[in-house]
Amino acid sequence: MLNKVDDYIYEVPQDRQKGMRVPGRIFISDTLVDKIEQGTIDQVANVATLPGIVKYSMAMPDAHLGYGFPIGGVAAFREDEGVISPGGVGFDINCGVRLLRTELKAGQVTPIISNLVEDLFHDIPSGVGAKSRLRISDHELEQVFTQGAGWAVDAGFGVKEDLEHCEENGCLKGADPKHVSLKARKRGRPQLGTLGSGNHFLEIQRVDEILDQDLAKKFGLFEGQITVMIHCGSRGAGHQICTDHLTVLNKAVQKYKISLPDKQLACAPIGTPEAENYFGAMVSAANYAWANRQIISHWTREVFQRYFGDIKMDLVYDVAHNVAKIEEHEVDGSKERLYVHRKGATRAFGPGRPEIPKAYRDAGQPVLIPGSMGTASYVLCGSEGAMELTFGSACHGAGRIMSRTQAKKTYSGLDVKDSLSKRGIKVMATNPKMLAEEAPEVYKPSSEVVDVVHNLGIARKVAKLMPLGVSKG
Amino acid sequence: MEPFQYLEHTADVKFRARGHSLEEMFGNSALAMFNAMTDTSKVKNRETWTIELESESLESLLYEWLSELLYLFDVELALFASFDVKLAQAGSKQVRPEQVGSEQIMTEQLGQAQSGSGTGSEGWKLKARVGGERIDPKRHFFETEVKAVTLHQFEIVQEGNLWTAQVILDV
Numbered sequence: 109m110l111n112k113v114d115d116y117i118y119e120v121p122q123d124r125q126k127g128m129r130v131p132g133r134i135f136i137s138d139t140l141v142d143k144i145e146q147g148t149i150d151q152v153a154n155v156a157t158l159p160g161i162v163k164y165s166m167a168m169p170d171a172h173l174g175y176g177f178p179i180g181g182v183a184a185f186r187e188d189e190g191v192i193s194p195g196g197v198g199f200d201i202n203c204g205v206r207l208l209r210t211e212l213k214a215g216q217v218t219p220i221i222s223n224l225v226e227d228l229f230h231d232i233p234s235g236v237g238a239k240s241r242l243r244i245s246d247h248e249l250e251q252v253f254t255q256g257a258g259w260a261v262d263a264g265f266g267v268k269e270d271l272e273h274c275e276e277n278g279c280l281k282g283a284d285p286k287h288v289s290l291k292a293r294k295r296g297r298p299q300l301g302t303l304g305s306g307n308h309f310l311e312i313q314r315v316d317e318i319l320d321q322d323l324a325k326k327f328g329l330f331e332g333q334i335t336v337m338i339h340c341g342s343r344g345a346g347h348q349i350c351t352d353h354l355t356v357l358n359k360a361v362q363k364y365k366i367s368l369p370d371k372q373l374a375c376a377p378i379g380t381p382e383a384e385n386y387f388g389a390m391v392s393a394a395n396y397a398w399a400n401r402q403i404i405s406h407w408t409r410e411v412f413q414r415y416f417g418d419i420k421m422d423l424v425y426d427v428a429h430n431v432a433k434i435e436e437h438e439v440d441g442s443k444e445r446l447y448v449h450r451k452g453a454t455r456a457f458g459p460g461r462p463e464i465p466k467a468y469r470d471a472g473q474p475v476l477i478p479g480s481m482g483t484a485s486y487v488l489c490g491s492e493g494a495m496e497l498t499f500g501s502a503c504h505g506a507g508r509i510m511s512r513t514q515a516k517k518t519y520s521g522l523d524v525k526d527s528l529s530k531r532g533i534k535v536m537a538t539n540p541k542m543l544a545e546e547a548p549e550v551y552k553p554s555s556e557v558v559d560v561v562h563n564l565g566i567a568r569k570v571a572k573l574m575p576l577g578v579s580k581g
Numbered sequence: 582m583e584p585f586q587y588l589e590h591t592a593d594v595k596f597r598a599r600g601h602s603l604e605e606m607f608g609n610s611a612l613a614m615f616n617a618m619t620d621t622s623k624v625k626n627r628e629t630w631t632i633e634l635e636s637e638s639l640e641s642l643l644y645e646w647l648s649e650l651l652y653l654f655d656v657e658l659a660l661f662a663s664f665d666v667k668l669a670q671a672g673s674k675q676v677r678p679e680q681v682g683s684e685q686i687m688t689e690q691l692g693q694a695q696s697g698s699g700t701g702s703e704g705w706k707l708k709a710r711v712g713g714e715r716i717d718p719k720r721h722f723f724e725t726e727v728k729a730v731t732l733h734q735f736e737i738v739q740e741g742n743l744w745t746a747q748v749i750l751d752v
Contacts, residue, residue: 145591173591175733175749199729199751236618236723237658237716294656305726306752344655347729347751351648354732355641371732508592512725512752539722581726 109149110134110141116564117497120152120165127157127367133164135498137560140169140552143509151178154369158183159377160190162439162446166498168453169560170507170552174198176372179452179508182501184437185378187445191366192383193375194357194390196449198430199350201390202397203308203341205454205476206274206426207487208405209327210412211419212334214314218532218576220415221312225534225577227411228310232404234303234581235538242301242403249297253285256395257426260402266409266423270402272465274426275455275473278398280433284388288345289352292389296345296396301403305538305581307505307546308340309478310408313485313573323489323570326471327424335573336412336421337485338404339478341430342397349393353386378447387432394431401426424487425465425474429454429504437499448499456490456502456567464490475567477558480506480551481535481543481580482528485573486558493565502567503558506551519547528578537580546580582743585613594727594750595734599743606737606744607643607707608664611650614730614750615661619723624662626712634707635671639737642668642705643746647730650711660721661713671704725752 110118113133118141120132132152136144148171155177156165162184171180176195185191217224233240244252251259257271257278271277303310315333318324329335342349357374360366360382366375376383409421432449439446457464457473464473468489475488483506494500510518521543528535537543562569585598596613600606615621632649636642650661728751738745 173593175593175731175751179592195733199731236726237718291652291656295652305723306728348652351651351729355645358641358732371735374732511589511591512594513587513589516724538718539724541722541724545725 116560120149120156122156125153125157127369128153130156130161130164132156132167134167134171135560135564136169137556140556140560143552144171145173147173148178152181154373155181155183157369158185158191158193158373158375159366160186162186168501168503170452170503170505170557172507172509174451176370177449177451180503181451182449182453182498184446184448184499187378187447190378190447191375192378192387192432192447193373193449194350194354194386195373195375196451197350197390197432198451199347200341200430201346201350202394202428203430204397204401204426204428205337205339205478206401206405207424207476208336208408208421209329209424210334210421212416213332214334214576217312217334221534221577224312224411224415225536225579227414228408229536229579231407231411232303232310232579233301234579235305236581238302238581239298240301244297244300246293249293250285252300252396252399253288253392254283254395255279257398257402260399265403265406270405270423273423274398275428278402278426280391280394282388283391283395284385285392287385287389288349288392292345292348292352295348296343299343299345300396300400302343303340303404303581304343305542308581309481310404310579311337311575312577313337313575315571316484316574317572319569319571323471323568326468327474327487327570328422329487329571336408337476337478337573338401338408340400340404342393343400345396346393349389353389356382357386390432394428398426425476427454427476435500446499450501452504453501454504455500456488456494457500458490458492458495475502477503477554478505479554479575480548481546481578482531482533482548482575483551483554486554486569487571487573488558488561488567489570490567491565494567497564498566502561506554506557508550509552510550512545515545515547515550519544533575534577535580542580584609587617590749594725594752597745597747599745601742603668603744604666606746607646607666607668610643610647610746610748611664612662614647614650614727617750618725618727619660619721621662623720624660625714626663627714628659630711632707632709632711635704637704639705640735642707643737644730644732644735646707647748651727651730658716659713660716661711663712665710667708669706671706727752
């Protein structure tokens with residue numbers, strides 16, 4: 109069913125399923141490939157049937173069963189004959205991760221870790237139904253959709269330098285809020301500045317190990333340093349935008365006579381009103397998510413300043429891992445403009461790309477891989493291999509291996525909290541029961557996933573971060 | 582007949598909901614969705630919401646019904662546990678039901694997709710009275726948050742007088 113074509117590269121043959129226009133490629137180790145589900149491979153094959161797909165339907169080593177695209181799926185489409193599909197982005201548009209570095213050492217933070225986590229949990233609303241501390245007007249929401257993190261900085265949440273260290277400078281071009289429904293606005297307005305729930309988190313971490321001295325220095329990281337990682341997305345606004353446009357694109361599939369193996373792959377040809385309207389709305393949601401992470405960063409800094417005075421907390425980087433973007437890539441020797449969909453995958457541009465901030469450009473883009481609760485997170489650096497193999501993409505996390513139902517049967521939330529606490533990790537959550545679903549054991553070990561992208565030359569390992577305190581929804 | 586059951590899915594929530602009528606199946610699908618988030622037996626019937634929808638197929642109507650409930654959950658901060666659903670196949674002469682303001686604006690904005698409505702096409706209409714209450718953090722505990730209703734492996738099957746819907750929720 110899967111053919112190994114090289115170390116860490118498995119191919120889904122083009123004749124596996126009727127209608128595949130290209131083969132599939134799963135970048136994975138020999139041990140992880142045994143754990144991959146049949147359904148995930150089916151989803152890789154389904155994506156390969158979409159019109160205008162370039163080279164391969166790809167899946168990263170953390171790939172697991174999703175809807176439409178697999179989670180960990182990457183696909184690029186030609187501008188002239190390709191499609192745009194919300195199934196390749198997901199409902200949580202621009203779900204992503206950012207990393208703040210401090211000048212603090214672990215020893216300064218561990219004695220007061222409980223206070224810090226409690227304050228973060230209190231100051232940054234999380235969980236179902238949480239309302240933001242922020243009250244924004246309709247007009248301001250419109251600006252959030254078009255200006256992203258830039259709006260937040262102008263409104264006093266953070267500094268200009270934050271924008272330089274953000275993928276797309278925290279604002280993707282092409283936002284068209286005309287195609288954001290009133291429903292999406294109603295959901296989005298009270299939720300700007302909230303973390304959400306599920307696997308979203310805010311984590312205080314310690315740099316556990318430096319894996320590349322030069323690159324770590326470049327990214328301002330040192331062993332024993334305290335960092336803060338924020339993982340969240342576009343909240344109800346993004347979910348509603350995807351829901352609204354999925355209905356429209358489902359009808360477009362019939363109109364443009366596209367044959368699909370799965371309704372969740374609903375799409376429309378690039379350039380058609382249905383595709384462009386979705387794209388303009390999707391970009392608006394992506395910008396909302398960047399503003400959201402920017403506001404949360406500001407409140408995080410306020411909490412730290414309460415304890416440590418006027419300390420510096422610079423943004424290392426901010427990555428999106430659910431998004432579709434127009435990018436230039438080399439295809440068969442010539443440069444082409446492609447619509448790259450990354451669903452549960454991180455952009456990992458190698459050195460020299462103009463999209464990378466000046467400070468990092470000669471090294472490569474920082475790639476942030478959040479761990480599951482209680483496990484290591486990683487900072488990597490995008491490499492040339494990514495440009496050759498994966499349209500400049502790497503994994504986005506650990507990847508689930510156990511269902512939520514099974515997790516709840518196997519673990520109790522309170523036990524999970526206790527065992528983390530014994531390892532010195534302070535966890536706060538709105539409902540401890542929820543922690544069972546996110547127990548560390550329900551994910552693949554992130555180290556295995558990260559090793560694959562490192563060994564493939566997609567992204568090099570820079571630093572390993574271990575959690576000290578976690579605030580969850 | 583079990584009103585609904587959850588099936589194995591690695592990352593998301595997958596359920597099958599049943600009913601001896603379409604109306605019952607629509608109600609049980611909604612219950613399955615909310616029960617994935619919280620214990621719906623703790624939800625009291627204190628307030629009523631009215632939902633009216635129209636769609637060109639039964640599948641899209643179910644998708645829009647569940648999506649509408651999620652929307653209401655998010656903006657009203659309310660949980661629902663009783664669903665009185667009425668369905669009708671829309672005839673050519675029937676007037677488009679009155680819609681809430683937001684829905685109207687959305688359909689205008691999303692433009693071209695609405696072309697079939699009101700022109701005698703075979704559509705479905707839904708009218709529902711939904712009972713529930715506002716979220717009370719002291720009594721309602723959430724085990725998971727449903728982000729959205731997906732169309733992946735989405736299907737409605739009729740066997741005799743038994744209707745079954747299969748739905749995957751993004752959580």
